[in-house]
Amino acid sequence: MADIDYLLKKQSFIELDARQRAKSLLDATSQKELLDPFARVMSPWLIKQNIVPQADDGVVVIKGTLEGRPAVVISIEGVFQGGSLGEVGGAKIAGALELAVEDNRNHIPTVAILLLETGGVRLQEANLGLAAIAEIQAAIVALRQYQPVIGVVAGSVGCFGGMSIAAGLCSYLIMTQEGRLGLNGPQVIEQEAGLQEYNAKDRPFIWSICGGEQRFKTGLIDAYIDDNREQIKAQIIEFIQQGSPQRPRCMQAEHYLEKLQHLDTTQQISPAEVQALYQGEKA
């Protein structure tokens, strides 16, 4: 039976907006938002295409301390344009990560936490968004040499497209049951492969492939936890204390390729079989 008392007292992380999520992680007195909405660094491309912009371009960057350690939290607003990244939002993330790298070179051990809620590149700003995502990926790899970079995919927008590759580059990934992680979004796959192959409206099916639980059971992420502010924060702190992993997952391509080579693709593989394929005995 569900623990009613726990459910009533639990504070959801997903129900917070991007700014509140970032603020909920950092020490209260330390926070400073970089390029806040009143700086008005907005997308110059959306208005030209008759799309209403948002003052922070859907990206919130807050520097501060996390339990006394210097940290930068980068949070994407999934409600605005599906959390898509254009020129401005992408540059804010890349710039924040590059500042963290510079901090580390100056012996300030800044860690970065990415709260990912994004469909990937913003199609209206295609090439500029792609270029920004490449910069983000390069900055994650640079920062990872100094401090762990921790990605959190909490909400149901999930993390797709180029930003799923950025997620894959993180030192640690945390997901909830609600979160999804994959290269192509379900609707894109449905559009390209057809409804018979992939029905984006079939929620149990979609989550059985790219949902947080499945991603954890296949060993593609590092923590699968409840939608709970305290637990998410505690997990982030635990990973920071662990330091960078010995061998990041993205350096193990050969291990995964080897497993995929033995896969019989004539039959549709089930979620449980994917777990067994990647995890072997552990699944």
Next chain:
Amino acid sequence: MEILNFEFSASEAAAKSALVGCVGSGDLEILMEPSSSSVTTIQVITSVDGSEQRWKNLFERIFSESKQCAVNIEIHDFGATPGVVRLRLEQAFEEVQHG
């Protein structure tokens, strides 16, 4: 998409700035900042075309009921209903006066 501008007379300047809402479906984002003059200016960028009269009616109702403090307002609207707009404006006014 349309860009609309409005002006209303107002009382003393607000104490601080406030940001409320989000440019998400059925919602809007309001940036409210103290105005140096005794005039409240409003710029609305809305995804709904042909809605000028509705915005005008809504603002006239709010600003004729009671004199609000002087602020510059920027609204990024993504199809919010008048009820939602009003709640968000009241939320922002509360924050710039008391927050």
